[in-house]
Amino acid sequence: MALINGLYTEGEKIADTKAPKVPVPEMWTTRKFDAMLVNPANRRKLSVIIVGTGLAGAAAGATLGEAGYRVKSFCFQDSPRRAHSIAAQGGINAAKNYKEDGDSIYRLFYDTVKGGDYRARESNVYRLAEVSANIIDQCVAQGVPFAREYGGLLDNRSFGGVQVSRTFYARGQTGQQLLIGAYQALERQIAAGTVEMYTRHEMLELIVKDGKARGIIARDLVTGEIETHVADVVVLASGGYGNVFFLSTNAMGSNVTANWRAHRKGAYFGNPCYTQIHPTCIPVSGDHQSKLTLMSESLRNDGRIWVPKNREDCDKDPRQIPEEDRDYYLERIYPSFGNLVPRDIASRQAKNVCDEGRGVGPMVGDFRRGVYLDFADAIARLGEDAVRAKYGNLFDMYARITGENPYEVPMRIYPAVHYTMGGLWVDYDLQSSIEGLYVTGEANFSDHGANRLGASALMQGLADGYFVLPNTIRDYLAKGPFEALADDDPAVAEARAAVEARTEKLLSINGERTVDSFHKELGNIMWEYCGMERTEEGLNKAIGLIRGLREEFWRNVKVLGSADTLNQSLEKAGRVADFLELGELMCIDALHRRESCGGHFRAESQTEDGEALRHDDEFLYVAAWEFTGGDGTNGEFGNMGAPVLHKEDLVYDAIELKQRSYK
Template sequence: MTTTTPAAPKTAKTQSTEYFEVGAEIKDAKAPGGAIEQKWSKRKFEAKLVNPSNRRKMTVIIVGTGLAGGAAAASLGEAGYNVQNFCYQDSPRRAHSIAAQGGINAAKNYRNDNDSTFRLFYDTVKGGDYRSRETNVYRLAEVSSNIIDQCVAQGVPFAREYGGLLDNRSFGGVQVQRTFYARGQTGQQLLIGAYQALERQVAAGTVTMHTRHEMLEIIIVGGRARGIITRDMVTGEVESHFADVVVLATGGYGNVFFLSTNAMGCNVTANWRAHRKGAYFGNPCYTQIHPTCIPVHGETQSKLTLMSESLRNDGRIWVPKRAEDCEKDPRQIAEGDRDYYLERIYPAFGNLVPRDIASRQAKNMCDEGRGVGPAVKEFDAEGNERFVRRGVYLDFAEAIGRIGKDGVAARYGNLFDMYAQITGEDPYETGMRIYPAVHYTMGGLWVDYDLSSNVPGLYVTGEANFSDHGANRLGASALMQGLADGYFVLPNTINDYLAGSSKFEKVDETHPAAVEALESVTDRIAKLLAVNGTRTVDSFHKELGNIMWEYCGMYRTEAGLIKAIGLIRKLRESFWKDVKVSGVNEDFNQTLERAGRVVDFMELGELMCVDALHRRESCGGHFRAESQTEDGEALRHDDEYAYVAAWEYTGTAQTPILHKEPLEYEFIELKQRSYK
């Protein structure tokens, strides 16, 4: 990869449109000064401590049991706190961290290839397109080695070499081999490790597990987060739970697009409810789009499946040169009639360009009418229905010629089998069809260096916070961040807050704030059940997804985003008039669960569009039409947008307030990316 200095910005207007107001700047003051290598040690030393014998008197609520939540619950349980852990699934082992395939980075330098904490830090900041906070990312790189040690001690069966030592591979386009992996199931194995540590604490009595419980509201008392309201998803009972501190480890919100690689149950409700009660939402529009997913087969599709990015190492991506060839069997399209567009546009990187570029160019090809596979219904910028083929070929004929079918099978056999099972096609014969899909959300609740939100006593970890990945996440670093937050960061910062908990006000069910929170939940449920309209919950969710994907996906324009905001507002009105939620609250009612989530997704969707609208730059995974170079590549504006956008809630359909946290780069020099 070559780098150039930042180009001069084309536009230089500071906006305060009718869609938002600009509030006071914020600054994260928790990270101490001094050399970057010293900051985390210093912070740990300065943090107030809690006497081990006092810890069991302190209650910690943790929502979520994925890598960030499960690891935190286990670690805080081991430390001796009284942990109350919640998840919406039937077991903590089901959290969606389980689906991560690729691996986890750590700066072990086991390959003796110049890796170091600083290089992992550098690669992560660069991968995030210079929109993440240096201090947090350095700490992430610093604790990465401890994560591997911890996981191995728990019995995580990482891939090993014949000598019995751990194997590494390179991942996500970086030039060192620092990724630890467990076949294609790294997330599963890491999560099972955390789950086992968690169950050990459940047996020890330090952690109480509440499965099939969904958090629907947060209880704020005297400005502090002091509890949550949950719904028991089996009986419908709405309950209040109290604590000295609340941790949200509730994952990402990719399902705002309806179709994503997220699990069906992934939702933004816990985060959104906290946001409504005062927690800032950081960079909501930062979404990672993954280029190699199995395309949509039709309107009834419920989710998308990721195929590992490693396929691009041997597969060649192409579409027919002529639109009229798109219906043909790919084997009948002559070599000369194929457009290997990534190799054509980016001769130096070819099929291995970064995720955002591979994704965007696939979209461009399909927009030109040269996509392949089934034509699926969608809506154009004017809202008209149209049918477009959304898929490009990922072809292995060349690789099969070079290393044989067996060679390809040895490298990618399980992925080929997975593809064949889902599509019913034989990828050895026809190649694969792929298309980008929403995969990860870098945005999330704003947190400081201690992972505390701006609401005292509300901590946010893992994908649920915005902190470490900037505008685009480096491959194999989501697992790293979840476990870093859960095992090593939160357990060393939360004590600083809990040390003062003896002075906190006493709260129980009768406290007005708790009563208000509980009533707001029961009211909302009653309201949802009372509409009794004519449209299903999923039909609204799909429509929201279509709007988000069309206007707030890979390619964004000012006009499109403004249009999207209008469409979402209309959709929300129509939802509250016309949705049909069957059944009653006092039951296992999956329609009711989904309805509540869609309500929050609609509000989030609007904020995402506002955030995308205000950020008039192309950055990380996002291409903003108004900000491109002469040859159509992404153009970042560091002078105007080198900040975290932290949004304050002011009311449904009210203009939110933007607080900027300036990003200062002391240790890394900002550079514009170029892959040509």
């Protein structure tokens, strides 16, 4: 078949997402009723593997364990409590309407679809809004210490892209508290014997037998042993892939390997180019930087974002710049939403003012890359103590990292990679294009379209884990248990051989460059050409650069040590090898989508005011990519082939398609 742009081919459309054929508000009730049941006595004969113990994975593990299934849970960290959901700061949305400010399931649904710039699936988003209230109930019952009013009732605050207060929070550590809740529920099941926990284990391959996902090959990161684990169904809850940019707000270990291995085995990758650049992060301070730190979006409730009107003021002490010489640019451009515009918009405007030469802080290349987030007004209005009570831990973290006191000097912030809306393609049941492989939380693509609203990631992770997956997966498990899989089954042997060959190859190259040096170079390419603004020319260039870098990696990487012990360089090498393939697919996806939507901003497609301009006539679809490259077993590593594009048309029945406006 002829290649399109010399890069990919187009395959059949995805005809059916398996959502029930009823109006959107009735879908979830219908699906739950239609899904087959498994009698409690039969559940213990059915086994589930879950990779990842963040909100989605821990919640699913606990819930399926409670239901009586046999669960094996895996995480690469030393404890399930470390998963990166723990770092989420601001809050979790739920349509409880406690503030009586006009919130409802429909409004949360509408805000999320609009926030995602009309590139999310209505069916999934409606369900997310529908179960949101149950999540808060569940977490409170577990003892999650949400913020309370003096009367003992739960408190709420606002997040970007909405005009109601529906965000529940636990100071600036909401993710931590929710994860500890899910972790404790999981540990309870471990004690009960329904969940078997494998910490410091990394999934390196998916076992597929007769078209069905049947297990994983994992490496025990302490002993180096390669282990086979089989089950009736496999769930990936392994998080997002923001670390393809090297610098991001993700944890050091966050990676795409579980997802990518499944993609290589036939799971379609949905919308890989949709990445979220978060507007309020602490700016890069130098070349040594290993990661970036977010300052919660909740700060935009009280902090005001500005830069000097005049370039000559940019290196002045901000406190000396008079009010009339400051440009509160978000309040100026978007009077209705002000500082609480969605993340993609706030980020791009920060980039624009810095590109104009009005950024603040140290010079990075030719520009200063920072804007002020100023609490002087809030401190004057509420007092320092009230501000401390709300945001104390965030201010402390800022002070520790920058050495500056944000109670006295405005914070400096700049956008950074934070979240990936793309992920493995799933149907309404959260099943991937491989039968028996389910994908939840950030690892799937399903709920946030081209831009995620604040406080929605925690909501989706827990919705998937506690309420959605346990209901849909039983429909599949009801067909089991499936035939036992022997250790010498060709499907198992092939997956093991692939892992062993890769491990051996990585340790034997013995080249000149460290894994980190490749990762940093890849990150620079991605940030430059596939970051906040993308162009046809830049993306084509990036694809060439990534291919060259990948070729060099497999020839010149240096991984010391051996395979039979804890070897952190080896772990990183495998992850970076997969990022080097994913990066190319992201660029191909970004190149083929000749429109701007949400976080995907193509310079060629903008309105007169510089806002993202969609082309619904051409691009109202999910791009689901199929892998066609080699499997590496014949000594050929890093061969990606030309991916095949499958389109899933997006249909809007409940919501009218509009140009997004926050003015």
